[in-house]
Amino acid sequence: MVIDPLDSRIAELFTDDPRMSVLEASRQLSVARATIQARLDRMQRDGVIAGWGPRIEPRSLGYPVVAYCSLTIHQDSGHDAVAVALAKIPEIQEVHTVSGESDLLAKVAARSNPDLQRVIDAIIATRTVVRSSTVIVLNTHFEGRTLPLMRAAAEHAPTKPRA
Numbered sequence: 001m002v003i004d005p006l007d008s009r010i011a012e013l014f015t016d017d018p019r020m021s022v023l024e025a026s027r028q029l030s031v032a033r034a035t036i037q038a039r040l041d042r043m044q045r046d047g048v049i050a051g052w053g054p055r056i057e058p059r060s061l062g063y064p065v066v067a068y069c070s071l072t073i074h075q076d077s078g079h080d081a082v083a084v085a086l087a088k089i090p091e092i093q094e095v096h097t098v099s100g101e102s103d104l105l106a107k108v109a110a111r112s113n114p115d116l117q118r119v120i121d122a123i124i125a126t127r128t129v130v131r132s133s134t135v136i137v138l139n140t141h142f143e144g145r146t147l148p149l150m151r152a153a154a155e156h157a158p159t160k161p162r163a
Contacts, residue, residue, distance in 0.1 A: 001042075001043075001047075003043075003048065003150060003153040003154045003157055004154050004158075005154045005157070007154060008147075008151050008153075009029055010025060010036060010040065010043075011043065011147065012147055012151075014040070014049075015147055018052060022036050022037050048150075058093070062111055063091070063111055064111070065110040065112060065113060065115070065116050065136065065137075066109055066136070066140070067108045067110065067116055067134050067135060067137060068105060068106070068107055068135050068137070069105070069108055069120065069132045069133070070098075070132070070133045071102055071103060071106060071129050072101075072103055072129065072130045072132075073103045073104060073129055073130060074127075074128055074129070074130055077128045079097050081128060082126070083104075085127075086104075086106060086123065086128075088126075089119065089122050089126075091109050091110055091119045091122075092108055094106065095107075102133065108120075108134075113136070120132055120134060
């Protein structure tokens, strides 16, 4: 999908304030309300905007420890079966198939380092994972950083106008 500078500005407004009305966005951008709505609908339909739900902070729920686990799986299980098994562990926030020495990368939230050990033990107990290598996040400088990518895509967009 082609993103232009107006799409980028619309996405930035709604990223900063997801509860903003379309009318308020049209006022701030000096663009017709119907144009804002049409572009939001298109970006959502085309998968640029993946959702509108709240972003929950695990730390506020009592899970201040974040770790990434590189997982080596039993090859006969297959990646999808392992992902199904891992999805049953609520502390696992993300799972990605990766290249390199391991097969999967999992992002985990835990209440403490001993709790992280419990989660790793639960991962191994699925019997789909052979080995885990874990790194603990000491500080997060930024995450979920998509607006700069959207701005870059908009800068390289064709210049023809669109609704």
